[in-house]
Amino acid sequence: MTTRTTSEAGIESAQHKEKQQRVWNVVPSEFSMLTANPIRKIVDNIKKPKNSDKSLIPLSLGDPTVFGNLKCPDVLVESIVRNVRSMKHNGYIHSAGPEAAREAIAKHFGSDAAPLTKEDIVIASGCSGAIDIALTGLLNPGDNILLPKPGFPLYQVICDAHKIKCKFYNLLPEKNWEVDLEHLESLIDENTKAILINNPSNPCGSVYTEEHLKKILAVADHNKLPIIADEIYGDMVFGDNMFFPMATLTKTVPVIAVGGLAKKFLIPGWRVGWIMVHDRNNVLKDVKTAYFKLSQLILGANSLVQSAIPDLLMPMEGSADAESLERFKSEYYQILEANSKFTTDALSKIPGLHVVVPQGAMYVMVQVDTAVLTGIKDDFDFTQKLLDEESVFVLPGQCFGMENYFRIVFSAPHEVLSDAYTRIANFCQRHSQTKQ
Numbered sequence: 001m002t003t004r005t006t007s008e009a010g011i012e013s014a015q016h017k018e019k020q021q022r023v024w025n026v027v028p029s030e031f032s033m034l035t036a037n038p039i040r041k042i043v044d045n046i047k048k049p050k051n052s053d054k055s056l057i058p059l060s061l062g063d064p065t066v067f068g069n070l071k072c073p074d075v076l077v078e079s080i081v082r083n084v085r086s087m088k089h090n091g092y093i094h095s096a097g098p099e100a101a102r103e104a105i106a107k108h109f110g111s112d113a114a115p116l117t118k119e120d121i122v123i124a125s126g127c128s129g130a131i132d133i134a135l136t137g138l139l140n141p142g143d144n145i146l147l148p149k150p151g152f153p154l155y156q157v158i159c160d161a162h163k164i165k166c167k168f169y170n171l172l173p174e175k176n177w178e179v180d181l182e183h184l185e186s187l188i189d190e191n192t193k194a195i196l197i198n199n200p201s202n203p204c205g206s207v208y209t210e211e212h213l214k215k216i217l218a219v220a221d222h223n224k225l226p227i228i229a230d231e232i233y234g235d236m237v238f239g240d241n242m243f244f245p246m247a248t249l250t251k252t253v254p255v256i257a258v259g260g261l262a263k264k265f266l267i268p269g270w271r272v273g274w275i276m277v278h279d280r281n282n283v284l285k286d287v288k289t290a291y292f293k294l295s296q297l298i299l300g301a302n303s304l305v306q307s308a309i310p311d312l313l314m315p316m317e318g319s320a321d322a323e324s325l326e327r328f329k330s331e332y333y334q335i336l337e338a339n340s341k342f343t344t345d346a347l348s349k350i351p352g353l354h355v356v357v358p359q360g361a362m363y364v365m366v367q368v369d370t371a372v373l374t375g376i377k378d379d380f381d382f383t384q385k386l387l388d389e390e391s392v393f394v395l396p397g398q399c400f401g402m403e404n405y406f407r408i409v410f411s412a413p414h415e416v417l418s419d420a421y422t423r424i425a426n427f428c429q430r431h432s433q434t435k436q
Contacts, residue, residue, distance in 0.1 A: 097123030127260035127273035150400035177206035205358025247278035
């Protein structure tokens with residue numbers, strides 16, 4: 001029989017006490033804690049109205065399918081049904097997208113002025129996924145990027161999570177939200193790695209002229225900075241406004257364009273977007289390789305939805321499908337344009353509000369004059385009280401980095417917009433009349 005020494009007994013006793021003293025200490029990753037959407041922060045602080053006798057009208061979410069008045073094209077539905085039944089699109093595909101889909105994107109968006117091949121295309125999980133890859137494949141922690149103010153908040157969410165510094169250049173409401181070029185250039189330093197341009201714009205609804213885009217490109221060229229062009233709203237423009245893909249306006253500046261199916265074909269929940277690398281001078285050779293590598297993190301976007309891309313983007317010329325898609329696009333854009341005009345006309349008559357006329361997309365930014373509206377401190381206060389008193393929900397401009405503005409999404413049916421704008425008018429009239 002072995003006798004334990006005093007030393008061995010002491011060690012065992014210490015180990016036993018240590019086990020008893022250990023506690024669970026499981027914490028979230030630094031990456032997750034750095035991920036925070038400013039819209040979520042602000043919206044979570046907005047209180048829902050109590051016992052309202054009015055139905056809620058949400059004009060806040062950038063989803064044109066919310067009210068059910070806008071539906072995706074029949075060609076898409078038929079393609080999906082056909083491909084489901086074929087049983088050929090249920091498995092894994094190339095992480096950057098199947099060749100047929102990438103080829104269709106390259107042919108649809110490529111041109112003599114901005115040539116593309118399938119090797120320039122990376123398909124992602126939605127345009128937001130494409131933006132994530134575009135940013136993280138190009139910038140390192142400590143680098144900085146120039147972003148628009150006001151702008152889509154997801155850009156900052158992604159950058160903050162990856163410790164990429166955001167520097168915000170001003171957009172000028174008095175010039176239809178054009179870029180303040182002097183301010184843009186003043187922000188550039190040795191750590192600046194890219195300029196992001198969103199055209200047409202969310203949240204502004206602005207569409208830049210060819211001349212203005214060329215001036216932006218001149219700044220990028222002078223400073224040897226690539227452009228990340230968020231062109232998800234593409235040719236969704238109104239009246240005489242024209243959309244110019246940035247890549248078609250330069251032979252020297254590399255342009256990383258992102259887009260997707262969501263808004264153009266009314267399927268934001270189907271989550272398919274893409275990156276198009278326009279790089280005539282092979283400046284982004286290694287970056288493009290990085291994008292293909294990053295696509296492997298999710299093993300590819302939805303295979304079934306990608307199977308319909310050739311039918312959507314490259315239907316046979318003169319075919320019934322091509323005519324159907326053209327008709328869909330025309331009717332859809334006409335609705336948005338009519339809603340835009342109705343929105344501008346209605347809101348422009350309301351005291352205390354100033355509208356910057358939208359030129360495209362499905363958004364308008366409206367300025368709140370707190371000097372006219374009694375008891376309204378700022379855009380957040382306006383949003384909260386409008387919700388309380390009239391059950392109309394819009395997003396405060398602070399969500400997009402612009403105080404004393406609010407954003408309206410005008411894709412709702414005409415009768416819904418009419419009701420909402422009547423309520424907004426009543427709200428502003430009450431508050432302007434009570435001014436001492």
